[in-house]
Amino acid sequence: MADQKFIKKLSEFGEGFKHHHEDYAVSDISKIRETGGVWELGGLSFHFPEHFGFCYGVDKAIDMVFETCGRFEGARIYLTDQLIHNPYINGKLKEKGVLYLKRDARNLLVCDGLRSGDKVVVSAFGTDFRDIENLKARGVTIVDSTCGAIINVWKRVEGYAKNGFITVMHGKRNHEETRATVSQAVKEGGSYLTIENVREGRELASVILGRMCEEDFLKKYPEAAPQGFSFDRTACKMGMANQTTMLKGESLEIQEILRGAFREAFGEEATRGRFRSFDTICGATQDRQDALRKLLGKDLDLALVVGGFNSSNTSHLAEIALGRLPFYHIEGADDILSAGEIRARDPRIGRAAVMKDWFSPTTRRIGITSGASTPDVTLLEIIRKIVSLRSPQ
Numbered sequence: 001m002a003d004q005k006f007i008k009k010l011s012e013f014g015e016g017f018k019h020h021h022e023d024y025a026v027s028d029i030s031k032i033r034e035t036g037g038v039w040e041l042g043g044l045s046f047h048f049p050e051h052f053g054f055c056y057g058v059d060k061a062i063d064m065v066f067e068t069c070g071r072f073e074g075a076r077i078y079l080t081d082q083l084i085h086n087p088y089i090n091g092k093l094k095e096k097g098v099l100y101l102k103r104d105a106r107n108l109l110v111c112d113g114l115r116s117g118d119k120v121v122v123s124a125f126g127t128d129f130r131d132i133e134n135l136k137a138r139g140v141t142i143v144d145s146t147c148g149a150i151i152n153v154w155k156r157v158e159g160y161a162k163n164g165f166i167t168v169m170h171g172k173r174n175h176e177e178t179r180a181t182v183s184q185a186v187k188e189g190g191s192y193l194t195i196e197n198v199r200e201g202r203e204l205a206s207v208i209l210g211r212m213c214e215e216d217f218l219k220k221y222p223e224a225a226p227q228g229f230s231f232d233r234t235a236c237k238m239g240m241a242n243q244t245t246m247l248k249g250e251s252l253e254i255q256e257i258l259r260g261a262f263r264e265a266f267g268e269e270a271t272r273g274r275f276r277s278f279d280t281i282c283g284a285t286q287d288r289q290d291a292l293r294k295l296l297g298k299d300l301d302l303a304l305v306v307g308g309f310n311s312s313n314t315s316h317l318a319e320i321a322l323g324r325l326p327f328y329h330i331e332g333a334d335d336i337l338s339a340g341e342i343r344a345r346d347p348r349i350g351r352a353a354v355m356k357d358w359f360s361p362t363t364r365r366i367g368i369t370s371g372a373s374t375p376d377v378t379l380l381e382i383i384r385k386i387v388s389l390r391s392p393q
């Protein structure tokens with residue numbers, strides 16, 4: 001164990017490893033999860049979807065980082081990025097003295113200060129393959145908590161690169177997962193283009209159709225491709241992948257737009273050899289999105305989506321809730337300022353602001369869900385706070 005340099009599974013820690021994520025579950029909420037039901041409390045009813053909260057990838061990442069803290073007490077423990085996008089868990093790690101590595105202008109880890117004996121935990125999102133090479137060269141112990149669902153996407157991207165396909169990645173360019181995934185194409189000698197939304201997908205389709213030139217697209221989105229990248233629409237092959245937490249409908253729409261452009265420009269047969277796609281939304285993300293749609297079909301007075309403001313999967317849950325009924329995306333109980341004011345993130349502007357009159361005296365039926373990186377204990381704190389607004393202690 002002392003000499004082990006690359007730990008990829010909790011079991012590799014050896015005897016007596018712990019499932020630390022269970023510390024952040026609470027029995028009242030766990031019972032609800034089993035029934036997909038309703039919790040009546042303080043004259044209010046809280047309605048939960050069939051799926052919410054921690055996914056298996058987050059469970060694993062939490063277990064691995066807290067086990068690292070327990071096993072290597074006294075060692076310097078670093079994280080490559082936020083372990084997950086949740087302020088509560090990140091706060092707990094800070095309390096334990098976990099440090100963060102910095103990134104340089106190319107978004108690669110700055111490893112100069114590391115020395116043998118240090119422990120570096122790779123977050124659930126994974127990291128650039130060059131970071132892993134640099135960490136290995138430093139002789140540190142790497143604890144890799146990258147989610148298996150993301151590693152499956154990497155395999156797909158590696159396959160594209162090996163077969164001469166440019167990876168077209170639907171994802172947020174500044175998200176750790178997107179950066180880690182596209183680096184797998186570079187590792188195999190390939191390249192990539194990142195597309196953030198349907199509008200950008202349509203512009204790439206214009207390039208394939210010869211209505212916009214390749215250089216103009218790359219000039220407009222300089223961060224969409226690696227430096228010095230160029231391509232020829234008449235000869236290139238493209239394979240699609242997506243960040244695991246995107247909206248499935250949006251990813252599928254982009255796929256169809258690009259496939260349609262290849263068909264129109266080069267014909268059906270050529271398209272079969274030149275365009276590939278694969279739905280890489282993870283099952284846990286999909287389950288949470290589907291379950292929320294079902295929950296929103298119920299007769300509710302308002303809905304709360306709980307999770308980090310920078311959490312991709314939570315912000316997509318918020319987009320699903322938008323316009324259906326009064327809803328608020330909050331990070332935790334501290335965002336509930338009073339019965340008159342709540343601090344919530346508006347998905348239309350991508351920013352948090354204080355909103356008024358969110359909780360009226362007639363509010364009774366509240367839908368509540370949480371993103372894949374939100375512990376149940378946060379939901380419990382929120383529910384208790386709301387109940388205290390109705391009947392102050």
Ligand code: SF4
Pocket residue numbers: 055056057058124147148149150244245282283284285313372
């Ligand atoms: S949301 Fe999906 S891909 Fe992300 S950590 Fe969870 S299981 Fe893994």
